[in-house]
Amino acid sequence: MKKSYIMAPGPTEVPPEVLIEGARPVIHHRTPQYRKILTEVIDGLKYVIQTANPVYIIVSSGTGAMEAAVANTVNPGDKVIVASIGNFGDRWEQIAKAYGANVIKISPEWGYAVKPEELKKALDENPDAVAVFTQLNETSTGVYNDIEKIGLLTKNHKALLVVDGISGVGAQPYYSDKWNVDITVVGSQKGFMIPPGLAFISVSEKAKKVIEANKSPKFYFDLKKYEKSAIKEKMPDTPFTSAVSLVTQLATALKLIKEETIEKVWERHRILARAVREAVIALGLTPFAKENPAVVLCSVVVPDGVDGKVLVKKIRDDYGISMAGGQGKLEGKIFRIGTLGYTDRFDPIIGIAATEMALKELGAKIEIGKGVKRAMEVLIEEKY
Ligand SMILES: Cc1ncc(COP(=O)(O)O)c(C=O)c1O
Incomplete structure (x- = not known):
């Protein structure tokens, strides 16, 4: 018997209460019963995204909501600024170019956050x-990026601020409205603790005007259709067939988040990520982040003499834990230990123990137990 764990920054593990919900009979989506669930879900999404703006549910992975954000705000030839600090930032550039945008890209060395002064200049x-x-x-x-500072720069500019919160929202402090964000996009398979398949997008008044005037070709991702459905007969509906089971699972997951409170969810993530990061340092390894280390995962430089791909494979195949390797130009160079979503204090210990064992087996010069010890110390020191 082998027990499996996901310690990747998405998809993440799903709580049993939420799994059970997915096994219930499918209800029809054009019913008052379902629209009542949808109403609750949208209220819950607004709470997590911290917005009073409309939030639309799209049946797609997170990238679909990224594409919807571009398709509805960018006309061919428009100038946009992409502030990219990694592979997913580069995805904004790819999507914007696919829609004919003229992309101005600002991009610090990977491992660093967007520099507000550089964005101000742009x-x-x-x-x-x-x-x-x-x-x-x-x-x-x-x-992570300092969205509050970035929002102060775009607030009085013509440009909309569009934030990919796919892995951060629901795990780290985020105030869409207070921070002047116009569009926030999020995915279901991370902080929201449900399986992959849904994406959410919130839209400010400033963004709504731009969306109304937008001329880019689109159909499924036309947000005007979502807005029309959202206000139909004063109760939310969806323009196309809803992913009913995922939405009912989401209703349960949002109840769990509300019970815990979003502030405590953020605090739990901060503490678990700190435990992992300090364990990694105690082992003599190097976290990849040079500033603003993520609270949903810890990226770690693969030590000399170890093949990063073999390490991730060994942790998965021999120890049953799915972590993530490096992406793009970081492939094989880093590995990423996720503590995102349905996570608790023993997750860092499991993840660090497996990392230590696998590294030892692969010949790395580490002293096993040192990381686990440090993680335990952090978890004793910080309560949530
Ligand atoms: C920050 C960020 N943006 C975008 C994506 C892409 O989301 P999806 O794979 O759900 O399309 C991910 C997925 O890991 C992500 O973490």
Whole structure:
């Protein structure tokens, strides 16, 4: 028998209460019964995203909501600023280019966050830019951005602020409205603790006007259709067939988040990530993030003499724990230990123990037990 764990920054493990919900008979989506569930779910999403703006549910992975954000705000030839700090930031550039945008890219060395002064310069030099696209948490490098500071820069600029919160929202402090974010996109398989398949997108008044005027070709991702359904007969509906079972699972997951409170969810993630990071340092390994280390995962430089891909495979195949390797130019160079979503204090210990055992077997010069000891010390010191 082998017990399996997911310690990746998405998809994440799903609580039993939520799994059971997915096994219930499917109800029809055009019924008052379902629209009542949808009403509760949208209220819950607003709470997690911290917004009073409309939130639409799209049946797609997170990238679908990223594409919807671009397709509805960018016309061919428009100038946009992409503030990228990793692989997912580069995805904004790819999508924007696919829609014919003229992309101004600012991108510090991977491992660092967006420098607000660099973004300010780009905004000052490009008063005609229609949007700034960036990430709350860049999952590929394990670095988060200071969205509050970025929002202060876009607030009085023509450009909309579009934030990919796919891995960060529901895990780290985030105030969409207070921080002047126009569009937040999120996915279901991370902090929301349900399986992959849903994406959420919130839209400010400033963004709504841009969406109304947008001319890019689109159909399934046309947010005007979602807005029309959202206000139909004063009760939310969806423009296409809803992923009913995922939405009912989401209703349960949101109840769990509300019971815990979003502030305590953020605090739990901070503490678990700190335990992992300090354990990694105690083992003599190097976290990849040079600043703003993520609270949903810890990215770790693969030690000399170890093949990063073999390490991740060994932890998965021999120890049953799915962690993540490096992406793009970091492939084989880092590995990422996730503590995201349905996680608790023993998760860092399991993840670090497996890392130590696998590294030892692969010949790394580490003293086993040192990381686990440090993780336990942090978890005794910090209560949540
Ligand atoms: C920050 C970020 N953006 C975008 C994505 C892509 O989301 P999806 O794979 O759900 O399309 C991910 C997935 O890991 C992510 O972490």
